[in-house]
Amino acid sequence: MAQEAPIGPGPVKYAIFGCGTNGYNIILELAREHERVIVADRDETRVRHLRDQKFEAYQRDITSSDMLAGLPQFDIAFVMTGDGDANLAAVLTIKKRLPSVQVVARSVDPVNGQKLTAAGADSVIYPQEVVARQAVLQVKKQHASRISQRLFSLLAGWEGTLGIITHNNPDPDAIASAVALAEIARAANPKTLATRIFYDGTIGHQENRTFVNLLDIKMEHLTPEALSQCSHLAMVDCPGPGSNNDVPPQTRIDIVIDHHRDGKHPAAGGSFSDIRPGAGSTASILTQYLQELDVPVDKRVATALLYGIRTDTREFRRNVTPQDLGYAGFLLPLTDAGLLDKIMSPSMSQETLDVIGTAITKRRIQSGYLFANVGYVMNRDALPQAADILITLEGVNTALVYGITDTAIVISARNRDVRLHIGNALSEAFGEMGDAGGHPNMAAATLPLHYFGKVEDKARLLEIVIEPVLRKFRDLVGLENEGKKNGSP
Ligand SMILES: [Mn+2]
Numbered sequence: 001m002a003q004e005a006p007i008g009p010g011p012v013k014y015a016i017f018g019c020g021t022n023g024y025n026i027i028l029e030l031a032r033e034h035e036r037v038i039v040a041d042r043d044e045t046r047v048r049h050l051r052d053q054k055f056e057a058y059q060r061d062i063t064s065s066d067m068l069a070g071l072p073q074f075d076i077a078f079v080m081t082g083d084g085d086a087n088l089a090a091v092l093t094i095k096k097r098l099p100s101v102q103v104v105a106r107s108v109d110p111v112n113g114q115k116l117t118a119a120g121a122d123s124v125i126y127p128q129e130v131v132a133r134q135a136v137l138q139v140k141k142q143h144a145s146r147i148s149q150r151l152f153s154l155l156a157g158w159e160g161t162l163g164i165i166t167h168n169n170p171d172p173d174a175i176a177s178a179v180a181l182a183e184i185a186r187a188a189n190p191k192t193l194a195t196r197i198f199y200d201g202t203i204g205h206q207e208n209r210t211f212v213n214l215l216d217i218k219m220e221h222l223t224p225e226a227l228s229q230c231s232h233l234a235m236v237d238c239p240g241p242g243s244n245n246d247v248p249p250q251t252r253i254d255i256v257i258d259h260h261r262d263g264k265h266p267a268a269g270g271s272f273s274d275i276r277p278g279a280g281s282t283a284s285i286l287t288q289y290l291q292e293l294d295v296p297v298d299k300r301v302a303t304a305l306l307y308g309i310r311t312d313t314r315e316f317r318r319n320v321t322p323q324d325l326g327y328a329g330f331l332l333p334l335t336d337a338g339l340l341d342k343i344m345s346p347s348m349s350q351e352t353l354d355v356i357g358t359a360i361t362k363r364r365i366q367s368g369y370l371f372a373n374v375g376y377v378m379n380r381d382a383l384p385q386a387a388d389i390l391i392t393l394e395g396v397n398t399a400l401v402y403g404i405t406d407t408a409i410v411i412s413a414r415n416r417d418v419r420l421h422i423g424n425a426l427s428e429a430f431g432e433m434g435d436a437g438g439h440p441n442m443a444a445a446t447l448p449l450h451y452f453g454k455v456e457d458k459a460r461l462l463e464i465v466i467e468p469v470l471r472k473f474r475d476l477v478g479l480e481n482e483g484k485k486n487g488s489p
Helices: 021-032 044-052 084-097 110-118 127-156 172-188 206-214 224-228 282-293 299-312 322-334 337-344 350-361 382-390 422-430 450-454 458-476 480-486
Strands: 013-017 036-041 056-059 076-079 102-106 123-125 160-165 193-199 232-236 255-258 272-275 364-366 369-376 398-404 408-415 435-438 442-448
Touching (some): 013 021, 021 036, 036 044, 044 056, 076 084, 084 102, 084 110, 110 123, 123 127, 127 172, 127 272, 160 172, 172 193, 172 206, 172 232, 172 255, 172 299, 193 224, 206 337, 255 282, 282 299, 282 322, 299 322, 299 337, 350 382, 369 458, 382 398, 382 442, 398 458, 408 458, 422 435, 458 480
Parallel strands (some): 013 076, 036 056, 076 102, 102 123, 160 232, 232 255, 255 272
Antiparallel strands (some): 364 369, 398 408, 408 442
């Protein structure tokens, strides 16, 4: 037989040791995928039956040390009998004779599992656990299909205007989710239900503005009149009225779809609520609805949703689940790649450029900590962009960029020192003064000015108050004493 060029390992071949119910199901699964499988079992009748079914079966006692003799070469072994000691013996034999073979072994109990691992098994499975996981997955899928249907029929029965509310200063996840919900409403009820999308605050970040403009997403400022014009209200990417939005707390919200795990869930009193703290983004949940409902997804919606999932999971690196990846895979062929590219590399606004420039010139570095005062900013979203750039400087492990808006002192932090959880540090240092927290490597704080908001010269105000404010942080990370020794940075 002609030899193929040696560009990789040969064709993967599986060997199953022990062909009870579990082993047999693995054979069937592999056969479905047209994989070549060999089977070894102690039971002569069983081996005969397998051969009758055209499987390559061998009679072997897997506890015997020469059980591999005469078997063709294989790359992956499943050791699947219900006898823990026999499985252990087989793993030892395989690993001793064929150390490069990958071994998956069935364990009968946790102690047996540990022994199998110690014997060299590459993975150990408990069939009960596999069944449990599969059952949960299946039930979740069914549940998703059921609630999607419920949402659809709910929307189909409504008349008037559905107001879809995002959280304040909406991010792509919130915006994409709103767009997708509007799409589902249109599909469910094209005749009697209109939709409007509302937000409060600003759509700040460059990319977010580009995103809204390029995808031609119509969003309106949330006002009391606008609210009163809606017959129904929905909230996406935030858990209820008054929580990261300016909707009065007693307002009835008919639909709530969110994924935040830290969110308190104010009673929305509505008819539909789907809050999944496990999901990487709200856009993932909406994608699942579209999928389950077979609602056609146009380029615009697909591009928005994919962008929402990507940004909320920080390019699939944060809180991402296999499901999120699955939805991304579903959306990808439906998106407009050129559009996505344009969103990802928008031209920077003059203010953002200025803020980054100021941050670079005003930076002070002490023991790997960088501090940069950017003064008065209209748009706080320039800060994280500046921090993203400054953290890449050599010798900088942690970067704090701070500035002042009309209403608050704002701090944006980035960190690559694994010993420091910057979210916790900010929350500990500034939590009492305002809103502060985040992740191990990125965090932010907003310290409201309250009546100092009336001060005209904001940059001057910041200069006066920032040192005592920052001292708490410097104390916390152990920079304060060092500062006194070496003179303030
Ligand atoms: Mn989100």
